[in-house]
């Protein structure tokens with residue numbers, strides 16, 4: 001049976017994956033899950049990056065979308081079903097895990113929700129280094145909430161890019177946040193609902209660039225590869 005590795009923002013870098021491949025005896029049954037800002041789908045050259053990814057990691061490479069992601073390209077790839085949830089097929093072994101989907105991977109059930117609002121938007125250019133689809137729409141949030149409610153007693157793991165709002169109190173180098181940005185509040189609500197559930201194991205988020213345990217069941221991931 002394959003292993004599942006969870007990690008944080010990679011921003012189009014390959015070096016950490018070489019380290020992982022060197023340390024672990026990876027094979028085709030392993031699954032990598034990146035908690036957003038993977039960044040490999042960035043410009044028209046992305047098929048080369050996807051090829052490199054597949055050369056380094058012999059299993060299935062999956063990622064939740066972050067804010068630093070070419071959402072236009074992502075949203076124009078083919079939608080398929082993988083392990084019970086919808087994905088964008090990026091390459092033969094590379095998949096984008098879509099907002100609000102639920103996947104059952106080797107008997108473990110995951111809920112994922114990508115997206116976040118960039119705090120460096122003023123230094124970025126629309127359609128080149130910034131895409132408005134980074135921020136989940138009210139409809140996507142509603143879909144996520146519905147999915148979570150319907151499957152609350154099955155979900156064991158949650159992977160998001162953005163973090164529940166209270167996480168910011170625990171982070172040293174905080175990203176600035178606009179007051180009318182609903183996603184962190186929504187995630188906070190979802191987190192406290194999930195925390196009560198008996199089968200629920202762990203919630204991982206990226207975005208903050210920390211490897212930090214926040215609560216017993218909530219953890220920021222960045223460089224670390226967590227094996228579950």
Ligand SMILES: [Fe+2]
Nearest residue numbers: 037066067207
């Ligand atoms: Fe991010």
